[in-house]
Amino acid sequence: MNKYVLGISCYFHDSSVSLVKNGKIISAVQEERFTGIKGDSSFPSRSIEWCLNINNLKISDISYIVFYEKPLKKFLRILNSSIEYFPKSRSFFISQMKRWLSEKIWTKTNIVKKLKFSSEKILFCQHHLSHASSIYYSNNLRHSCIMVNDGIGEDQSFSIWSGEKNKIKLLDEILFPQSLGLFYSTMTSFLGHQINEGENKVMSMSAYGNNSFDNELNKVISISDKKIFNQNMDYFEYQFSLYNNFSNKLSNLLGEPRMPNSKFLNEDFVLSNDKSEKYANIAYSTQKITEDIIERQSNHAYEIFPSDNICLSGGVHLNCKANNESFKNSKFKNVYINFCPSDSGGSIGASLWAWNNVIEKNENILNQDVYLGPSFDNDFIEETLKDLKINYTKFNTTKELLSDAANYLLKNKIICWFQGKLEFGKRALGNRSILARPDNKKLSQKINNEIKNRESFQPFASSVLFEKAEEFFEIDSKFKNSYKYMSVIAYDNKKNTNKLSGVLHVDNTCRIQLVEETDNSLYYNLIKNFFDLSNIPLLLNTSLNLKGEPIVDNPIKAISTFLRSNCDLMYIGNFKIYQND
Amino acid sequence: MTSFNFKSIFKKINKKNNSLNNQESDFLNNFGLAEFGSALDMLAAAELTTTNKLKKGYLNHAIDEFRHAQLFFNHAKNLINNFNNNSANVSGVAEIGERIRYLNFIGEKPIYSELNELDFINFVMISEAAAEKYFTKLSNNKNFNSETRALFSLIAKEEGHHVLYAKKELEKRRKNGVKGIYKSYLYIKWFRFKTDLLSNTRKIWTKIGDLILALIFFIFIPINKLFFKKNYKFNTYDPRSMI
Structure with a gap:
């Protein structure tokens, strides 16, 4: 008899759903594709309906539903931040509580009510474990180191895992508020782009710059032998603010932030003025320090779990320039980055994790396809x-x-x-x-x-x-x-x-x-x-x-x-x- | 098609100062998002309708609404650039999706799937007529510069076309002996009244909620801070647990 697991990721950004049948993803889709709202974070009702309909299934055919993270663990981290940064965290606390109390905290109840599904069969993976699973269980690997790098999960921003004989184990981690991903997002915002949307633009801008801001950026974040990297939190406000990611101290250090949509290149495709040159240089140093830190992370990963293979996941690894620069000299012989390193891949990871750890516990890992959504004859x-x-x-x-x-x-x-x-x-x-x-x-x-x-x-x-x-x-x-x-x-x-x-x-x-x-x-x-x-x-x-x-x-x-x-x-x-x- | 509450935004605009400012660009962006939401609803209608001859009309309507959204966004962007305002918010998490949903009452299902075809056509007619009325008013509002008023006027005119095609379709149905058109009209009037009311009360509840949360923040958080242990870590491995 066929067994099915439904993975869900939602309520942060890029909601998605994936359906595993006998260990293989057979359908997966992001909610934004149906609603037309880019990066839609809402509960993926339309995607779930499509996944079930296209495979002629009813919700009762599903063995388990797996959510991609542990919501309460995240909630407690937010409460901790509010307490630690009191009273500066007032607006952060209010806006977060509104979001959490209206739906996020009721994740289990929402799934039960919306899908009429038994609460006994709802599982919760962990954010970084979902990322790690999305790449490890998608490739036919027996032995691999796994590195996850993103803005923030429940409380992890970076983690190293071992993947051996179908089992994933946590080896090392960096916790919030230290976060390479949130550093890059902060700089994205400083350079006039929208967070979770404009990070690739910073990567593109960096190609026009030089290293003249390296010293300044090193005061903000730098490589450390003991802790991989040191991030000076005085330059950031994301720990206690949803809307201002950087502090005045960063503006004092780097100068005025870039206006959104301001001209960067002129008609001849060269930097339009001195300001553009400055922002290009800041982008360059941001990109460079990010690459250096990832290289340091990869060396550390190899030290604690030597393997021929490394799997990379998390939003930071959407940075295709850093992926190349940081790993071209690494000791790993094979670098695996798949089609869904960002949070949308959380549903894929969660469902594969549940299949391989809760249901089957076998060693048959299957290669996954990328073309998993709707088609039309x-x-x-x-x-x-x-x-x-x-x-x-x-x-x-x-x-x-x-x-x-x-x-x-x-x-x-x-x-x-x-x-x-x-x-x-x-x-x-x-x-x-x-x-x-x-x-x-x-x-x-x-x-x-x-x-x-x-x-x-x-x-x-x-x-x-x-x-x-x-x-x-x-x-x-x-x-x-x-x-x-x-x-x-x-x-x-x-x-x-x-x-x-x-x-x-x-x-x-x-x-x-x-x-x-x-x-x-x-x-x-x-x-x-x-x-x-x-x-x-x-x-x-x-x-x-x-x-x-x-x-x-x-x-x-x-x-x-x-x-x-x-x-x-x-x-x-x-x-x-x-x-x- | 959306239940966007044009009236409440219009009230805010009337209260603003005579001079053009950042706020105007925000209002225009909100109109842009509202039009974008309408476009998504019309696109969903084009996808879902089984009345084949309406497909093209819905698609064309969606394309118009997308264009309106773009016109508003572009105009808002030009206003910001002209003012060379350095205090603009360069930060912020990508919340466009949430704003589109909030402004347009977009639920988990497209509005088309929650109404029947006749109700939906009435919904289009009534909503577009409301939009035409408010954009016409805005186009006569001297607080805006001539370019902004011209844009409102253009949009009002095109919304008027949408009203006409919806009316035409209803007229055709009436001639074909379809019953319940007026009943459907009244139902949609009630439906829109309900959503407008919801929109306004939601704002009140949001403010009350903010107040309560602020009280909690200033009373409970400092008490907890006394016992706060930094880097407290939760480690559980129960797959059924949310923590």
């Missing part, structure tokens, strides 16, 4: 197009579809690509993507300015044919299991720079996705078709969404996004639609 798509009175062209074969799309890409068209199952996680990995040729800088500028409304300094990722990647980039075999999820950057190897002008960042790096036919055959063959025509084995790939919106899940949202964008064409299933129709 051609009949449904055609019916939708007809209902919406949208003119379309139908392709009878996949070969025709791929050839047509590749030809348009060659002609400098920007296309929306909606195929197969929705990806889980933050990255569009070739099923819900906006694609363009990678050697045309004007196209990438158009996507930034007119389609995605991003800041002009933000670079694009590229999807590269696995077997051709070394002709373009410096590929490190250590990351072979991470490249396919766009988790690491790679440097241009200077052999074909002119073919990368649209995707190469100012520091000659690119966030790459290596695509193998076995992972995503259709997408692989699209790039292959384009390669046959252009001799370029890669495409610019950015997610199919507009600013402030999540990646689209269904044909209607895809069409709405396409019609509001300045993309030229959309390939949706076996159909092609045009903008002017």
